Amino acid sequence: MAHASVSLPLPRAAPATTTTAVPWYVWCAVAANTSSMIGVHWDISWHRSVGRDTFWTPAHIAIYLCGVLAGLSSAHMILSATFSAAARALREQSVRIWGFHGPLGAFIMAWGTIAMLTSAPFDDWWHSAYGLDVRIISPPHTLLALGIFHIQLGAILLILGRLNLAEPGTAAHRTLRWLYLYMGGLAVVNMGTFIMEYTFRVNMHSAVFYLAVGLAIPFFLFSVAGSAGPDPWATTKVAAVYMIFWQTINVILPLFPAEPKLGPVYYPVTHFVPSWFPFLLVIPGAAADLWLQRASQLRAWIAGGIAGLIFMATFLAAQWPFGNFLLSPAARNWFFYAEAFDYRTGERNFSRLHHFFPWEKTTGEFLTNLALAFTAAIITAALGHSLSRWLARVKR
Amino acid sequence: MRAAALLLLAAFTLPAHVGSPDVFQEGQAGPYKILVTIRPPQVIPGVAEIEVRTAAQDVREVRITPLPLTGEAARFAPAADLATPSRDADDQGAFHGQLWMMTSGSWQVRVRVDGARGRGEMSVPVAAVARSTQSMQTPLALLLAVLALVLVTGIVSITGAAVREASLSPGDEPDSPRRSRARIAMGVAAAIVTTALFFGNMWWQAEARAYDRYIYKPLEMKPTTTAGRLELRISDPGWLRSRALDDFIPDHTHLMHLFVVRLPDLNAVWHLHPRREDSGLFVQDLPAMPAGRYQLYADVVHANGLAETMAAELELTAPVAPGKPLEGDDSFGDASVPNTAIRFASETASTYVTRRPVSFTFALEPARDAGLYMGMPGHAMFLRKDRGVFAHVHPGGSVAMAALALTREAQADPHAMHRMMDAAAPATVSFPYGFPSPGDYRIFVQMKRAGKVETAAFDVTAR
Secondary structure (H helix, E strand, O other): OOOOOOOOOOOOOOOOOOEOOOOHHHHHHHHHHHHHHHHHHHHHHHHHHOOOOOOOOHHHHHHHHHHHHHHHHHHHHHHHHHHOHHHHHHHHOOEEEOOEEEOHHHHHHHHHHHHHHHHHHHHHHHHHHHOOOOOOOOHHHHHHHHHHHHHHHHHHHHHHHHHHHEOOOOHHHHHHHHHHHHHHHHHHHHHHHHOHHHOOHHHOOOHHHHHHHHHHOHHHHHHHHHOOOOOOOHHHHHHHHHHHHHHHHHHHHHHOEOOOOOOOEOOOOOEOOOOOOOOOOHHHHHHHHHHHOOOOOOOHHHHHHHHHHHHHHHHHHHHHHHHHHHOOHHHOOOOOOOOOOOOOOOOOOHHHHOOOOOOOOOHHHHHHHHHHHHHHHHHHHHHHHHHHHHHOOOOO | OOOEOOOOOOOOOOOOOEOOOOEEEEEEEOOEEEEEEEEOOOOOOEEEEEEEEEOOOOEEEEEEEEEEOOOHHHHEOOOOEEOEEOOOHHHOOEEEEEEEEOOOEEEEEEEEEEEOOEEEEEEEEEEEOOOOOOOOOHHHHHHHHHHHHHHHHHHHHHHHHHHHHOOOOOOOOOOHHHHHHHHHHHHHHHHHHHHHHHHHHHHHHHHHHHHHHHOOOOOEEEEEEEOOEEEEEEEOOOOOOOOOOOOEOOEOOEOOEEEEEEOOOOOEEEEEOOEEEEOOEEEEEOOOEOOEEEEEEEEEEEOOOOEEEEEEEEEEOOOEOOOOOOOOOOEEEEOOOOOOOEEEOOOOOOEEOOOOOEEEEEEEOOOOOEEOEOOEOOEEEEEEOOOOOEEEEOOOEOOOHHHHOOOHHHHHOOOHHHHHHHOOOOOEEEEEEOOOOOEEEEEEEEEEEOOEEEEEEEEEEEO
16 A cells, blocks of 8 residues: 655665664553553442542543553654654654554554543543443443553554564563563453453352453463563463452552442442452463473464363363352452452342352353353464464564 | 213323422431532432531531432441532522432432531432433534544554554565555454444444433323222333332322312312322322313322322313312312412512522411411422422422431431421421422412411412
8 A cells, every 4th residue: 555654754774673772662651551450450449449430530540641651652653753864763663554654553552542532522421421330331431441452452562563673682672571471461451351240259150250261361361472482481471460460459459448439338348449369360371381382383273272272271170169269268368358349239249148159040051151161262362372473573 | 970081191201299300408407407409410320419508607517428218228328528618608508519329219318517516417318310311512523523533544554554564574665465465454454343333333322222211200190080089090101120109108198199280270279198099099089170171290209218290181071079078188279369378478589590499488377276287387389380390398398208207317216207297386387499490380388277278379480
């Protein structure tokens, strides 16, 4: 496709082909995504503890900060690559869209920023037309989530492009690779957040829990892990980032006092309510790594599909008994926070009763959902691992 | 007597009372006398405006909090919000605040007053119901359309760039096959985005329809008459599944208060109390009534404190004669002739400002032999002459007494109502109320003297 360029002519010179240092805008993109994931979890806790919010709650500001940082860094990259003769290296590592130059990740982050901006007036109108959201997933919130997701995707591609151009063994390469794994972990955090309404503690003996995980997690886990360079434990590391990030937030939040400012109140909350203990992803992550270390000669979709099968089997083996533990008195402490309930949790709620909720009403339904969970994990892992081969070639 | 009658009825789709959603309630928060105004939101969840007024000079702080009137959650109040003192010189002694009403149904606003004489609390029931949706203004629609266009074309272009150039080494130019693949990828992306927009629009429409079902629809009432017997058949047009037709609780000892107003002149009013015959069926043996059209308003209160007013029109094709003599608490008032037994005692205005609470005061003339009418010094009905607004108000305010009795303060003092009923009746009575919308109104006031219910009508205008 032909593009009209609005940029300055570049001086002829040898193309800049390597990354020698981690550029500030990469750090900025990572900070943006860290901020959004902290903000989203804080905001969810806010709605479960305090209930009422304003435009300027700290949790909201953390989410806006994501948009601001992503918008600034992507605008800087695109405008520099397009108009600044000094940013020749950046321009060499750019794609072209509508006559502008910039890294692919920068354009995706810019798209995410515009989606976040668009969701604000849309959401405001939605509240005035239909009231405050009773459900998390509404059209304007979906647009906001798409915005946040694209800023995350953009940052992943931005880091990946620099990583694939960095000299292995250099400090820049090592830093970029850790940043890439960290961003992979944040992507898993994001997907774990998206399926929260299906993954309550009390759902751990329902197949829908495993179906939600099978649909949401393996694609990002395996696409990032498979493209992070030769690392035999990449999947385990991404899973560990997810678990540490999620758990850190959940341990910190209850340290701060909060009380409901909305009724009806069914449970007297006194501190910020954490969500629930992270999925035990390091176990299926390690099992998948052990397999992938031996599967490099296989076609990507076969290796990935089998990794998905191993992932779901080991996840089920680990998480199912862990569910028993989380509903036992032994888990009612600061580390596993199994006695943290939001203010809307009535005394007959399964969580308050510490009973598993029977999502599937018959054995047939259960087995069907379980089969779907395995199928989903196999397909999404196969897709993710196949995509990782393309990602490993991204240089712009 | 045989009165054959036929009727037609239209129920007005307006919340209880009718067209008058704001709540005005006067009472004691401990030692402090306060007037609470609640303006419920149009949408649920939504923000209610709360105003607390007091003449007491020693009030330091007013806090407000919302909670359901009954049920498990009525035990736990959310953190109370501080109401802000008014800076308006014309509104001294007023405190303003906002509260979120999160679910449809029967709520209460608990008001806590702190001052030199200590602390006092008072709860005011309020119905939280969604009443409308808001359409999108054109400038906002245009802005969102432009942004949507940028997002759609942007994601298609990004997809093309990703396939065309993302894996190229720095400085390389894409070859023809890459460009072809990019064009195909853009086509696929465009198809996916179009499909997503299509389903997104379906989702939006489904959400809007779901919300429409959530908008308050009052109970419907179909009146029929046979041989002077009025039957009121109540049906639920569909709103909250939890609403029942057989859970009404007595309000001033009656399950239903029926107001029958002669049309078109509004010059005659009957205040009757049909008895429940079956689930969703109330009956009333009519007193003597001429043939003609009548407006009916029927007040009921559900067990959870939610008060509803049903509206219907009745046409009597033949007079009811001689009819059943009025008995018990049933009463009749003829507004075609002035009733000098009740005087408009408050400072009257030629016109009233809408939504502003006013204390409408009336006095028996001469001021003696006053009695309680159903436990109250008086009852007032505010009726807009086009019948779009109707409110049955008590000296305490516009809240149904049955709902008020469900609040914690009333339950803590179960003899409060009895004391009110036993107390000597004053010859002067005030009704706090604010007109919800402009128009010509008729106020029917009922007070009791020497065992006889006096009914007088007063005409006012609101702008």
